[in-house]
Amino acid sequence: MSRQPRAFRLDDPNVASGSVVVTDEPFDAIEAADAIVVPMAEKRRAPWLGVLISALSGLLVLGLGLAVEKLIVDLYAVAPWLGWVALALTALAVLAFLALIGREVRGIWREQAIERLRAAAVDALAVKDHKGAKAIVSELLNLYGSRASAVPGSARLMNAMEEIIDADDRLAMAERELLAPLDAQAKRAIAGAAKQVSLVTAVSPRAIVDVAFVIFAAVRLLRTLARIYGGRPGFFGFLRLAKAAFNHLAVTGGMAVGDSVLQQVLGLGLAARISAKLGEGVLNGLMTARFGLAALSVCRPLPFIKEEAPKIGDVAGELVSRTEAAAS
Structure with a gap:
């Protein structure tokens, strides 16, 4: 059962004699916040299913590669310029595929970075981590650095970075100015x-x-x-x-x-x-x-x-x- 808050005067004899013990209670208010952080669910996929999908994907890629190679050879036998055109189109398709893969990887990496920021902010608020809060604000500024016009509070936040010490106030100002x-x-x-x-x-x-x-x-x-x-x-x-x-x-x-x-x-x-x-x-x-x-x-x-x-x-x-x- 939680105790009711009490106030003491510094000249109270009970305080002076050491009979009153002041203990810090854990900061758990953020856990009850409405915007609770929901972690990504862990993948519970059977390993053999992954092996099967990987093997079938490899066979599909090999078959597609052999079919494209045969098509290029056949076209080159009919007319050399057709073979070169087919080869150029194949190279263009491979380039587009690699670009799509790169975009997917960048998108997932950016999402994970945002999730890490949110989880780190919850941890920093829970333990009053001033250095952690400062690092989070720096990452937020880097995240929105290219959008200064859309987020006009970036300049004010950067100017006040060294003046704010409390982790709550630092993150609250970042929330107000950036988000x-x-x-x-x-x-x-x-x-x-x-x-x-x-x-x-x-x-x-x-x-x-x-x-x-x-x-x-x-x-x-x-x-x-x-x-x-x-x-x-x-x-x-x-x-x-x-x-x-x-x-x-x-x-x-x-x-x-x-x-x-x-x-x-x-x-x-x-x-x-x-x-x-x-x-x-x-x-x-x-x-x-x-x-x-x-x-x-x-x-x-x-x-x-x-x-x-x-x-x-x-x-x-x-x-x-x-x-x-x-x-x-």
Whole structure:
């Protein structure tokens, strides 16, 4: 059972005699923060499955290489210039393939760097690590160094680097100067996606159109949020981010039925007082907004420290207000 806080005067005889012992309690408030950091789930893939996929991929590459080599030889036998054209096209295809591989590797590396920053910030806040906080701010400045125009607070943060000592204040200033403008962009992107999903679902004639557009909007929203916060995911990097976003969504309570906006929609029965199609559109828009908030949490390089984590009402409150107006 936790003890209530108490105050002591320096001239108190109990303090002077040493009968009062002051102990530091662990800093665990960050663990209960709304924007909880959800680590990537470890891969639990059977080793033989990896061996099978690697072997089949190797055979496929060998077969493709032999087929291309035979094609080049046959074309060269027909006309030498055709063989040279085929060889040039093959070299161009190999170059494009290597460029795609490089982009995937860079995207995954950048995502991992953002995840490491977020985890390091949680650790630095927990133990009041001043040096660690300073290193995190330096990495953030490097991450957004090429986006000085989009993040105008970089100069102010660099000037105040040596003046701030406390780890919490240092990271809070980095959050305010670097991430607050990006948070505003992210919330606008989530609100726009939620409105589009709500509108398309309300007017689409078939359910398959609803499902297809919801998936398309979620994919586009996740890519947009990743780019806003400095990530550049390729195909596999995007799959990795999507998995992390769904993990975060599951950990933080799925649709967050305790949120006041969803209580307003489901509890007051607004969907029952208007057309079923419009109510379905509003609910799909809220679900898209909820996914967007989960994606924001996994794309953001810092946990929410002093800034308040956005909620459903911040990005999709307009949907409910319009629904209430239509119902009344």
